[in-house]
Amino acid sequence: MSAWFLAFATLLLLSLAGALWRIWRGPEPADRMMAAQLVGTGGVGVVLLLAAASDWQMLDVALVLALLAAFAAIAFVKAQSVDGSGDPEEDPVSPAAGTDPTTIQPGRAPDAR
Amino acid sequence: MPADIVTLVLCGAGLVFFFAGTAGIIRFPDTLTRLHALTKADNVGLGLLITGLAFQAPDWQSVGKLVLIWAMALIAAGTTAQLVARSALQQQDTSQ
Numbered sequence: 001m002s003a004w005f006l007a008f009a010t011l012l013l014l015s016l017a018g019a020l021w022r023i024w025r026g027p028e029p030a031d032r033m034m035a036a037q038l039v040g041t042g043g044v045g046v047v048l049l050l051a052a053a054s055d056w057q058m059l060d061v062a063l064v065l066a067l068l069a070a071f072a073a074i075a076f077v078k079a080q081s082v083d084g085s086g087d088p089e090e091d092p093v094s095p096a097a098g099t100d101p102t103t104i105q106p107g108r109a110p111d112a113r
Numbered sequence: 114m115p116a117d118i119v120t121l122v123l124c125g126a127g128l129v130f131f132f133a134g135t136a137g138i139i140r141f142p143d144t145l146t147r148l149h150a151l152t153k154a155d156n157v158g159l160g161l162l163i164t165g166l167a168f169q170a171p172d173w174q175s176v177g178k179l180v181l182i183w184a185m186a187l188i189a190a191g192t193t194a195q196l197v198a199r200s201a202l203q204q205q206d207t208s209q
Contacts, residue, residue: 030144031147
């Protein structure tokens with residue numbers, strides 16, 4: 001039975017390989033972030049299958065991985081926003097009132113804007 | 114023995130959805146369509162995988178943890194997909 005789970009886990013890793021291709025080719029940063037999300041969800045699936053194959057205590061690992069995958073996407077969105085706050089109501093070009101983008105600009109290459 | 118068969122069938126179906134999500138992320142033309150395909154297909158795949166594994170769980174606590182993981186993944190994927198989509202749209206607006 002656990003051999004089946006290990007086989008499923010390896011197949012799932014193949015699907016993650018598809019995500020690596022998207023990371024390499026993805027035109028916009030959002031595509032690369034999406035592939036990272038796929039790796040996160042696929043990773044949770046792999047850890048669950050390994051938990052079923054060997055040790056059920058690994059369920060906590062899958063829970064933490066699901067949580068961290070969410071934080072990675074949120075960090076990406078905050079880094080993409082003009083003044084790093086990721087404020088949904090902010091105007092995409094001009095930052096929130098009172099914050100000067102040049103002073104608190106997160107360290108990004110000029111062409112990434 | 115029947116529980117093993119049910120687990121294998123459900124995990125297989127979950128795997129099919131994972132591959133559908135990966136095929137979607139590779140083949141789709143636009144950023145937002147890829148995001149759509151990825152978020153939906155992966156969560157259905159994970160849901161099927163978790164229901165399949167629930168039959169193998171040794172005790173009810175593990176089943177509860179499995180359901181918790183799936184709820185977490187659903188909520189996280191829903192919100193992050195919205196955030197990434199808004200950020201991608203804003204980037205497209207400012208770059209034109």
